[in-house]
Amino acid sequence: MNEPNERADNGQEQAVELIETERDTAASEMSGGKTFSRRKLLTSLGIAGAALVSGSLVTHTFAEQNVTGSVYGNDCDCNADDISYRLAAGLTERTVGDRLRESVSVKDFGARGDGVTNDTAAIQAAIDYLNSIGGGSLYFPTGVYRATGVQLYSFITLRGPGHNVWGFANRGKGAVIKSWSAGKIFFSAGATVENITFDGLTLVGLESFGTEDTQGIVLHWSIGVIINNCDFFLFKHEAFWQQGGGTLRMHNCKIFGVSRKGVFPFPDERRRATVRLSGHDNMITNTEFGGDYSGDQVNLPNCAVKLENAAGNMFANCVFEGADVGVMIAGPDNNFVNCRADINYGHGFWFTREDPENDVPPWRIRLSNCWAHRNGRYGRNLFDNFRIESGKYIRDIQMTNCRSSNWTQDAWVHRYGLYDGAGDTLVVAFRDEGAATKWFDGIAGYSGPQASFKQQVVASSGTATPDVTGLSVLRFNNSEAKTIAGFLNGVNGQTLDLITANSYTSISHNAAIKTNELATKALVPDKLYRFKCISGIWYETN
Numbered sequence: 001m002n003e004p005n006e007r008a009d010n011g012q013e014q015a016v017e018l019i020e021t022e023r024d025t026a027a028s029e030m031s032g033g034k035t036f037s038r039r040k041l042l043t044s045l046g047i048a049g050a051a052l053v054s055g056s057l058v059t060h061t062f063a064e065q066n067v068t069g070s071v072y073g074n075d076c077d078c079n080a081d082d083i084s085y086r087l088a089a090g091l092t093e094r095t096v097g098d099r100l101r102e103s104v105s106v107k108d109f110g111a112r113g114d115g116v117t118n119d120t121a122a123i124q125a126a127i128d129y130l131n132s133i134g135g136g137s138l139y140f141p142t143g144v145y146r147a148t149g150v151q152l153y154s155f156i157t158l159r160g161p162g163h164n165v166w167g168f169a170n171r172g173k174g175a176v177i178k179s180w181s182a183g184k185i186f187f188s189a190g191a192t193v194e195n196i197t198f199d200g201l202t203l204v205g206l207e208s209f210g211t212e213d214t215q216g217i218v219l220h221w222s223i224g225v226i227i228n229n230c231d232f233f234l235f236k237h238e239a240f241w242q243q244g245g246g247t248l249r250m251h252n253c254k255i256f257g258v259s260r261k262g263v264f265p266f267p268d269e270r271r272r273a274t275v276r277l278s279g280h281d282n283m284i285t286n287t288e289f290g291g292d293y294s295g296d297q298v299n300l301p302n303c304a305v306k307l308e309n310a311a312g313n314m315f316a317n318c319v320f321e322g323a324d325v326g327v328m329i330a331g332p333d334n335n336f337v338n339c340r341a342d343i344n345y346g347h348g349f350w351f352t353r354e355d356p357e358n359d360v361p362p363w364r365i366r367l368s369n370c371w372a373h374r375n376g377r378y379g380r381n382l383f384d385n386f387r388i389e390s391g392k393y394i395r396d397i398q399m400t401n402c403r404s405s406n407w408t409q410d411a412w413v414h415r416y417g418l419y420d421g422a423g424d425t426l427v428v429a430f431r432d433e434g435a436a437t438k439w440f441d442g443i444a445g446y447s448g449p450q451a452s453f454k455q456q457v458v459a460s461s462g463t464a465t466p467d468v469t470g471l472s473v474l475r476f477n478n479s480e481a482k483t484i485a486g487f488l489n490g491v492n493g494q495t496l497d498l499i500t501a502n503s504y505t506s507i508s509h510n511a512a513i514k515t516n517e518l519a520t521k522a523l524v525p526d527k528l529y530r531f532k533c534i535s536g537i538w539y540e541t542n
Contacts, residue, residue: 103137103159104130106145113143118180120147130156140175140201148180152188152196152219160200162229178204179235182212187219192245194223198230205235205257212236216257221245222279227253232274236260239274246279246312252286258323259292264301271299271328271354273306282313291323293345297378300324300346307331309360315339325350326375329362340371341385348372348414351397351422352389361393371403376414385414390421398426405433428470463508473497476505476523483520486512490533495541498529513538 080097104126107113111122127150130136135155142161160175179185185203188196198217205214216232216239219225223245232239232255239257242248257274274291289304304320307313310331318339320326326341326348341348349372353359372385385404388397404417417432463485468474474496476482483506487496498507500523507523509515514537523529530542 101133101136103139105139105141107141111140111145113141113145113175115144115146115178117146119145120150120180123147123150123177127151127153127156135195140177142175144176144178146178146180147185148183150186152186152193154194154196157197157199158201159197160202162200174202175200176202176204179206179212179214182206182214184215184218186217188222189220192221192223193219194225196222196224197226197228199226199228200230202231202233203235203239204233216240219243219245223247225249227251229253231255232257234259235274237272238276241276242279242282244278246281248277248279248282248284250275250282250284250287254288254290256290256322258302258304260294260302261292262294263296264294264299269301270308271301271303271306271325273303273328274323275304276306276308277310277313278308280311280313282310283316284314284318285316286318288319288321289327290321293322293377294324296324297346297382303328304341304344307334308354310334311360320344320348326372328352328354329365330354331360331362333364334362335366336368336370338369339367340373341375342371342373343377344375345377346375346383347387348375348385350387350389351394352387353391353394356391361391361395362388362397363393363395365397367397367399367402369401370399371405372414372417373403373405374407374410374414376406377410377412380411380413381415383414384416384419386418387416388418388420388422388425394422397422398428399430400428402427402429403431403433405431468494468496471496473499475499475501477501478504480504482506483508484513485510487531487533487538490536490538492533492535494533496531496533496538498523498531499527500525507540511537514540516540 080100081095083096084093085096085099086093106119106123106126109122109126109129111117111119111126113119123145126138130138131153135153137157137159140158140160162174177185196219203216205216206212214235215237216235218238218241221244222242225242225248227240227248227250229251230253232253235257236259237257239255240250255274258272260272274289291302291304294300294302302323303325304323305315305318305327306325307327307329308331312333313331314335314337315327316337316339318336320339320341321343323344324346326344327336327339328350330351330353336349349367349370351362351365353361375385376383385406386399386402388394399418404414406413418427418430463483465486465488466474466484467488469489472495476484476498477500481504485508490496502525503522505523507513507515507521507529509517509519509521513531515521528542529540531538532541
């Protein structure tokens with residue numbers, strides 16, 4: 001009846017003897033300057049012995065020792081670089097240290113992640129270490145790490161366990177890096193930094209809205225930064241600020257910041273933004289940007305996104321919401337596809353130059369399938385869904401299949417669906433719901449919710465034959481008297497609405513154009529004139 005217990009006792013005695021033999025052999029080999037390839041302990045014990053060692057026997061026998069001491073003895077002065085292994089038979093042997101350096105944990109350097117300890121020094125030590133070996137990956141396990149003023153270097157990846165759970169009440173579910181005090185959590189200085197990656201992290205400012213001057217990531221000059229699957233919340237100023245450089249890649253993020261309150265003097269105080277970009281060739285996709293209103297209806301100092309002298313950037317499937325301005329655009333060759341600006345307190349999409357003398361103007365801007373909805377929350381008829389300012393070199397803006405709308409139940413309503421002060425905008429298939437488009441404001445007879453239009457500006461006097469390819473509306477804003485003698489590239493059945501901003505434009509009556517008066521007629525501002533192309537001849541139909 002006692003045979004099983006006797007066999008178990010014998011197994012334990014054999015296991016202890018084998019462990020002691022292995023430990024003594026390892027110590028002997030190390031003292032002789034030899035290296036060992038791998039531990040044969042578990043293999044030697046077999047499955048039953050391995051289970052025994054991993055259970056109570058090891059716990060009871062070596063409870064006061066660390067792993068190295070348990071296997072090699074307490075007199076072993078060795079580290080991960082002294083231990084080598086093979087993942088499987090026939091594979092290359094490598095050290096444990098080499099394996100661990102593929103991705104180090106911030107807790108290896110003393111970070112606590114308990115939400116109350118200042119982990120700045122530990123995080124900085126980990127980044128400094130990776131910088132000293134030419135870069136690497138730093139992992140943040142689940143926890144809340146408090147830090148401010150951590151300097152970044154090139155070729156370093158900061159990773160967390162993944163997207164945080166949405167909502168301010170759930171900020172502790174992933175790896176959260178929260179401001180310890182006023183200032184930047186992460187920053188770069190001096191020379192260009194490149195190839196820095198943030199993945200699966202949440203960055204949080206201080207809890208009280210707008211009480212401390214907190215920022216998330218501020219990069220002086222950077223190339224090739226990647227931000228994936230990250231969340232940003234509760235920063236008084238910028239959650240992310242690219243001060244120069246370019247080629248940022250940002251994907252699948254939720255970024256909320258810029259919670260300043262009060263009136264801000266301009267031009268001394270520049271507008272701030274949740275995300276502020278001054279670089280080139282950035283690509284931002286599937287990301288939601290939000291801010292808070294300032295209360296300053298004159299200067300509109302808080303933007304969800306601000307492009308300042310930024311060129312060649314691409315936004316796709318993005319949302320800009322909740323701030324004084326959804327997205328402020330200053331700089332050339334920027335593109336927006338499938339983007340939405342909504343419930344902002346001022347303008348939705350705003351094309352302007354903050355500093356008319358020094359800022360690069362917005363020109364060659366392309367918007368496709370973009371929607372501005374429910375902007376102008378400061379009050380009724382104060383701000384616009386799409387606004388293009390007048391100014392030197394603000395030109396060549398194209399909008400295709402864009403839409404402006406509001407909700408009738410809102411206490412506010414935007415002023416114009418599209419305000420174009422530049423006079424050089426091509427608009428194709430623009431749908432305007434709930435408010436007038438500036439070009440058609442007050443024009444009797446215009447009710448078209450959908451239009452393709454362009455403003456024709458002819459500075460010199462004489463005759464002109466504008467190109468009307470694909471247009472349904474043509475607006476004139478000439479500075480001298482001009483007579484329109486015909487239209488180029490019209491197609492049979494095309495309808496063209498003509499409007500003018502002043503009294504400098506006339507329509508000729510000739511073989512190509514037939515007016516109702518059978519004579520040249522001067523166009524009157526705030527009135528619509530409709531022509532239709534039939535067999536190559538344009539006939540006035542209203």
